[in-house]
Amino acid sequence: MIDGAKLLEAIYDITEEKKIDKKIVIEGIKEGFQKAYEKYFDPEAIVKVEIDGNTGQIKVFKELTVVQKIEDEWLDITLSDAQAKYGADVTIGDYVYEPVEFGSEFSKLAVLQVGQIIKQKIREGEKIKIYEEFLEKNHEIIAGIIKDVTLTSYLVEVNGSIISIWNKKMIPGEEFEDGDRICFYVEDVVRDSKHSQVQASRIHPDFLAKLMELHVPEIAEGIVEVKSVSRDPGNRSKIAVFSHDENIDPIGACIGTAGARIKEVSKELHGERIDIILWNEDKKTFIMNALAPVKVISIDLDETENECFVIVPNEQLSLAIGKKGMAARLVANLVNVKINIVSISESGSRNIENLWNGNITKEQLESSEFINNTNSRKQKSKFNNFENKSKPAQPVVEEVHDEIDEKLYVEEASVDEIQSYADAFEDLANDEPEDLTVEINDDYDSYYED
Template sequence: MNTEFLQAVQEIEKQKGIPAEVLLEATEQALLSAYKKNYGINQNARVHIDRVTGEVKVYALKTVVEEVKDPRLEISLEEAREKDPRLNLGDVLEIEVTPRNFGRIAAQNAKQVVIQRIREAERNQIYEEFSSREGDIITGIIRRVDQKNVYVDLGKTEAILPPQEQIPGENYKFGDRIKAYLVEVKKTSKGPNIILSRTHPGLLKRLLELEIPELYDGTVELKSIAREAGSRSKIAVYSKDENVDPIGACVGNKGLRIKNIVEELNGEKIDVVKWSPDPAKFIANALSPAKVTSVEVFEDEKVARVVVPDYQLSLAIGKEGQNARLAAKLTGWKIDIKSESQVGGI
C-alpha cells in the first residue's frame, strides 16, 4: 500500500464517481477483518490508511482501567501513563500492532474491496438511471432469445422482455432494434433487474405522445386507453379548444401519424374516438365504427343499454366480442348491445 494506491483511488473517484473517502473507509474495514482472521486476535482494533502516504497501520484499542481483567482489551492506568501521561481512567489508548508482513495482506484485500465497491457503485448508478425512467419508452437491441424470455441490450445493462409482456405472434430476432415500455426496475444482489413490456397500454400512450405534438403539449388530452396487444386498441381523446379536432390531430394528414404507430406495433389496429363528458355520447363513440341508434345509461349500476341497427349488430359486437369488450374497457361501463329488431320484439 503506497501513494500509487491513493492515486488509483482518486482516479476511480473521477471516473466512477465513488468518493475516495468511501473507498478508503471500506478498505480499512476489510483490512481489519483480514487482520483478525489471519492473526486470530480477539481484541478491539482499528486499521488506518494514511491519506498522504498510503501507509497502513494497525492499532490495538485498550481501555484504561484500575484493575486489568482482560489484557487484550484493557491496560492499567500506570502502564498507560508511561505511554501518555495525559490519560485517565476510562480513556482509550491506541497501541500500534502492525504485523511485519501485513502490507501483502493489505494489498490483496484493498484490491478486492475496490473492485467490489466499483461493481456496487456501477450497479447503483444503473439502478438510479433506469428506475427514474420507469413508465417511459426505452430502445434497445435484442441480444438473445431463449424459449421464453427476450434479452435486450440497453447499452449499460441488459433488460428482460418476459413472455407475458410479449405481443402474441410477434417475432423477436437477434440484432433487431426494439422499442418497449419500461415496467419495473428491481434491485437485486446481481444488479438491477429491468422488466420491459410490449403489451402494456403505457407503450401505446408513450408512442402517441412521441408521434402527436398536440398530445405531448396538452392541447389534446388522452382520456383513456383500452388495448388488446397485437390485435386492436381504442383510445379516447378530447380537446378543450374548439378549433382543434382531437381525432384529426391523432390520425394526422392522410392518416400518417396513426399509421406510424400501427407500424411500430406490427399492424395493431387503433380506433381513435372522441371522449365526451356525457356517458351516452362517449359510449356511442366508443363502439365506433358501428353506428348507434340509442344509448340508455343506468348510473347506479354503471350499465348502458345500447341499440344498433340490425345490420350493425355484428360490427358493434365485433369479432369474438372484441369491439364491445374494448368499448367497455375504454368507457368503464358495462355495455349491453341489442339490435332494433331484438328491442322491437320484446
Template sequence: MKAEFIEALEEIEKDKGISKDIIFEALEAALISGYKKNFGSSQNVEVEIHKITGDVKVYAAKNVVEQVEDELLEISLEEAKKIDTKYEIDDIVKVEVTPKDFGRIAAQTAKQVVMQKIKEAEREVIFEEFVDRENEIVTGQIQRISKDIIYVDLGKTEGVLPPSEQIEGEKYQQGDRIKVYIVEVKKTTKGPQIILSRSHPGLVRRLFELEVPEIQEGIVDIYAISREAGSRTKIAVYSKDKNVDPVGACVGFKGSRVKAIVDELNGEKIDIVIWSKNIEEFIANSLSPSKVVKVEVNEKEKSALVVVPDYQLSLAIGKEGQNARLSAKLTNWKIDIKSESQYGEGK
C-alpha cells in the same frame, strides 16, 4: 497501497462515476477483515487510510480499566496516561498495531473485496439511473433468447422481456433493435433487474407522446387506453384547446402519426376516440367505428345499454366481442349492446 493506488481510485471515480469514499469504506472494511484473519479476530480494530498518501494504519480500540484482564481489549489507566494524561477509566484508547508486512497482506485481501464493492457500486449507479425511467420507452438490442425470455441490451445493462410481456405472434430475433416499455426496476443480489414490456398499454401512451407534438405540449391529453396487445387498442383523447381536433392531431397528416405507431406495433389496429364528460357521449364514441343510436345509463351500477343499427350490431360487438370488451375497459362501464330490432322487441 501508496499514491499510485489513490490515483487508480481517482480514475475509477472519473470513469465509472463511483465515489472514492464508497471505495475507501469498502477497503477499510476489507482490511479489518484481513487483519482479523491473519493477526487474530478478538481485537476491536479500526483501519485508517490516508486519503492522499494511501498509507494504511491499524489501531486497536482498548477500554481504559484499573486492572487489565484481557490485553487485547483493555489497557491500564497507568499505560493510557503515558499516551495522554487526559485519559480516565472507561475511555477508549486507540493504540497503533500495524504489523510490518500488513501492506502485502492487506493488498491481497483487499483486492477481491474492493472489486466486489466496485461491482456493487456500479450496479447501484445503474439501478438509480433506470429506477427513474420506470414507465418510459427505451430502445435496445435483442442480445439473446433463452426459454422464451428475451434479454435486451440497454447499453449499461440488460433488460428482461418475459413471455407475459411479449406481443403474441410478434417475432423476435437476436440482433433486432426494439422499442420497449420499462415496467419495473427492482434490486436483486445479482444487480438491478429491469422488466420490459411490449404489451403494456403504457407503451402505446409513450409512442403517442413521442409522435404527437400536441400531446408533448399538453394541448391534447390521453384520458385512457385499453389494449389487447398485437390485435387492437382503443385510446381516448381530448383537447384543452377548442381549436385543436384531438383525433386529427393524433392521426396526423394523411395518417402519418398513427401509421408510425401502428408500424412500430407491427400492424396493431388503433381506434382513436374523443373523451367526453358526458358519459353517454363517451360510451357512444368508445364503440367506434360503429354508429350508435342511443345510450341508456344506470349510474348506480355503472352499466349502459347501447342501441345500434341492426346492420352495425356485429361491428359494434366486434370479432369475439373485442370491440365491446375494449370499450368497457376504456370507459370503465359495463356495456350491453342491442340492435334497434332487439331493443324494440324488449319494449
C-alpha cells in the same frame, strides 16, 4: 504486505469501469480489513482502518480501553502502559488506538474479505446508480441498444446500464436481434429488486400514449389531450382524445396528413392498428363513439355499479363483440365501464329493456338500406380478406371511400376513420365469435384495474 500503488490503481479502475463513487470502494476496503481482523484475531475487537490517499498505504488500529486492571488483554490496556505510549494526559476510561502489525497470511485473508465486500459494494453502487438515473425517466419512453437475447428477455443497454425487457412485456410476434435499437416505456423504478429495478414494457397502454405525444405536437403542447387508452398489443388499440381548442380537430391531428403520424406510431407497435376515438364527458356518448361503426339501439348505464347494457342490431352483434371478445374488451377498457352487449332479439328473451336512446332509430334499423349495406360490408370484407391473404400488410390508413357507406355509418368522417371501420369488418370476416354475448371481466388486464 499490500502494495499501496497497486491498491490505488485498483480503486481507480473500479470507479471508472463501474461508475461508482470512490468513497464506496474505499469504505469497502476498510470493511474488508476490519472483518479480516475479527476473523484472524478477535471477533469482539473494534478496529479502525486508515488508507493514505497519496501512497495507498493501509494502517490498521485496534481500539483499547484504558483500565486500572486488565480483564481482556485483547481489548484492555493498563493506565501506565497507555501513558507511556500515548502521553500523560490519558486517563482511566479513555480509548487509545494501537497499530496492528500484520504479515502475509493476514494480508491474504484481508484481500479475500475485501474482494467479497467490494463485489457487494459494486452491486449496491450499481443499484443506486440505476435507481437515481432512471427515477427521473419513470413513466417515460427511453431507447437503447439490444446487447443480448435470452430465452426469457431482451437485455438492453441504456447509457451503460443493462435493462431487461421480459418477453411477456414485448408485443406478441415482434422480434429483435443484437445491435437493434429498441424503445420502451418505463412502468416503474424501484430501489431494490432481485430481478430488474427498471420495469420496462412495450405493451403498457401508456407506451402508446407517450408515442402519440412524440409524434403529435398538439398532444405534446397540451392542445389535444389523451384521455384513455385500451390495447390488445400488436393487434388493435383504441385511444380517446379531446381538444382544448375548438379550432383543432383532435382526430385529424392524431392521424396527420395522409395518415403520416398514426402510421409511424403503428410501425413502432409492430403494425398495431389504432382507432382514434373522440372522447366525450357524457359517458353514454363516449361509449357509443367507442363502439363505432356499430350502431347502438339502446344503452342503459348504471353509474353506481359502473356497468351498462348495450343493445345493438342483430346484424352487428358479432362486429360489436369481435374475435374472442376483443372489440368489446377494448371498448370496456377504454371507457372503464363493465359492458354487456346483446342483440335486439336477445334483449327480448332476456327481458332487457329497450330504451331506444342510441344513435339509430327504429325506422333506420328496419330499413332495407341498413340491412343490405351491413350484409354487403361483410361480403366485401370476406372477399378482400381472401384476396389479400398472400399480399404484404397494407398501411394503417388507406382511402377506402368505395368500401364504406359514409351515409350509413359516419357523419363527416375522415378517410382514416372510415379505414378503421373497414378494418373492423375485416376482423369480423377472419373469425366469428362463438358466444354472441360477452360480459367484460373487470380483472381482464391488470393495466386497466382501478
